[in-house]
Amino acid sequence: MLAIDVHRLRKQFKVQKNREGLKGAIRDLFNREYNQVTAVKDISFQIPQGEICGYIGENGAGKSTTIKMLTGILVPTAGDIRVNGYIPHKEREKFVQGIGVVFGQRSQLWWDIGVIESFQLLKKVYRVSETDYKERLDELVERLHLGELLNRPVRKLSLGQRMRCELAASLLHNPQILFLDEPTIGLDIVVKTEIREFLKSMNARYGTTILLTTHDLQDIEALCSRVIMLDDGNIIYDGGLEELKARWGKGKEVILRFPESVSLFRLQELTRGLEVSWSAETDRTAKVWIPQQGVGVSEVLSRVVGVMNIEDIKIVETNTDDIVREIYKTGSAEVKKELTEEREVTVRA
Template sequence: MITMEHVCKSYKIAKRDAGIKAALKSLFYREYESIHALNDVTFTIGDGEMVGYIGPNGAGKSSTIKILSGILTPDSGTVLVNGRIPYKDRIRHVRDIGVVFGQRSQLWWDVPVIDSFELLKDIYTIPEPQYRQSLEELTELLNLKELLRSPTRQLSLGQRMRCEIAASLLHRPRILFLDEPTIGLDAVSKLAVRNFIIRQNNIHKTTVILTTHDMQDIEALASRIILIGKGQVLLDGTLDDIRKGGSNIDETVAKLYRTYEI
C-alpha cells in the first residue's frame, strides 16, 4: 500500500543574468527562486495496482518517485509505503522496491552484465537459492542469455533496458517504479518490455507505478491514471474515465493538458 497525504516539496534555484559582471556579482550575492515541485499531493495506491503517473515536463513526477523511493525528503506531509516512511527507513525500504530510470543506469558500464547482477545480489543480500531462481526466470522471460557476458557499454539501448529491468527485479520487490522505461526503444523492444511488466504483475502481483510521455505505454499497462500538473494532482481515475474525452488517448491527454493549462 502506498499513501501520500498533503505532500509538499520545494527547491531553491540560483538565478543570475548573463555576462561577466553578473557572474562576478553572484560570487558575493546570489539570488534564489523557489520552485514548488509538489503542492499538497494526496493519493493512495493499493497492492498489485498498475498506475500511470502522467504530466508534462516539470509537473512533479520525478520528485514524487524520488520521495516514494526514499531519495528525497518532503517539506511537509505524510508518506507511507508498506507501512514505512521511505526516507526514514531506507535500508529496509529498498528491499521492497525496484526502480528503473530510462535515462540512468544501475549497471556498471565496463563489466559484464552478470557481474553487475552478482554485485546487486550482495548489496541486497539476496539468498543464493532465491538469486539463482530469479536469475533463471528473468533470463528466460527477458531473453538475456546472450547478453549476460557482455559489458553494458556494448549493449544496444533495448538490450540494456531489458537488463536494467532484470536488475531491478532480482530481489523480488513488491513495488516497481518505472520512469520512462521504453524511451528510445524500437517497436519490438517496447512490446517485449510491456508484455514482461504485465506478466510480472499477473504472476507476482507487483505494484507498478509508471511515469512516461508515451501514451501507448499507459494504454497497454495502466488501468488507472493520475494526472499531475504544476505540482498538484489534477485528475485521478480509470483509463475509461480519461477516454471519455475522445477515442485517441494521445489527443485526450493533450486536451487535458490544455484544459488545466499545464
C-alpha cells in the same frame, strides 16, 4: 493494504537568481539571491497493492520529483509518505529491500563489466540468498531473453538490450513495488511490446505493484487501469483510464466499405434523426462521425447493416494520447477545474 500512501506531499527547491552582465555576475559571487520553486504542491493519492498505475504529465510537471521522493532519493519539504509501510528517506535499509527502480535514462548496472557480474553484485547489495537468486535469475533470463547478453559488458549492449537487463536487475530481489520512470524511452516497438507483456505477466503472477511514469501513452493504455495526471505540481485527474476516455474523448469514427458505389445522401437518410455526420472517402467508402455523448455505434450500424451490404467496418476511437495532448495543449482552466473537482468528489465519496 496500501502499497503507497501519500498525503499532502510538497517539494520545494531553492534556485539561484542570476543577475545580468559582468557586474551582476560579480555581485552573485558575494551576494546570492534565490527563488523558491515548488515542484510538487501538496498532492495526495493512495495505490493499493497489486495495482499498475500510470503517472503522467508534461516535462516539469513534477513526475520525476515525486518518484524520487517515493524512492527515498529526495526528502520532502512537507507531507507524509508511506511506501510498504516505511518512510522512504528515514528507513532506507529496510525500505529498499521491497522496491525495484528503473530510470530509463540512468543505469544501475556497472558499465565496464559483464551483465552477470552486475547481477551478482546486486545480489549481495540486496542480500538475496543463493537459492532465491538462482531461481529468480533463471526465470528472468528466460522471460526477458537475456541468455546471450549475460557475459557482455553493459557498454556493448544496445538500448533495448540494456533496458531488458535493467528490468531484470530491478527484480532480482522480487520487490513488492516497482517504480518505472520512462522505461521504454527510445526503444523500438518490438522491444516496447516485449517489456509491456513481461510487466503484465509479473503483475499477474506476483501481484507486483507498478507505478509507471512515461511520455509514451501507449505504455499507459497497454498496462494501466488507472492514471494520475499531473500539471504544474498538482494532480488534475486521478481515476480510471476508461473513465478518462469516456469523459474527455471526442467520439468515434466508423469507416464503412461497400461492395459497390454508395450514395452519401442515402446513408444520411438511413440515419436521419441521429446526431451523426457522414463524409465520403471514395465512391465505395464512407465515414460517419459519432459524438462521445451521442447515439451508440450499434444504433448507427443497425440502421445501415439491415439495408445495405457491407464489406468491412473499422471503428476508430479517440485514443488516450489525443485526449491528454488536447488537455495540455489548450491549457484550459475549465478542463483542469472539472478534472480536479471530479477527483475531489471521488475522494470525499
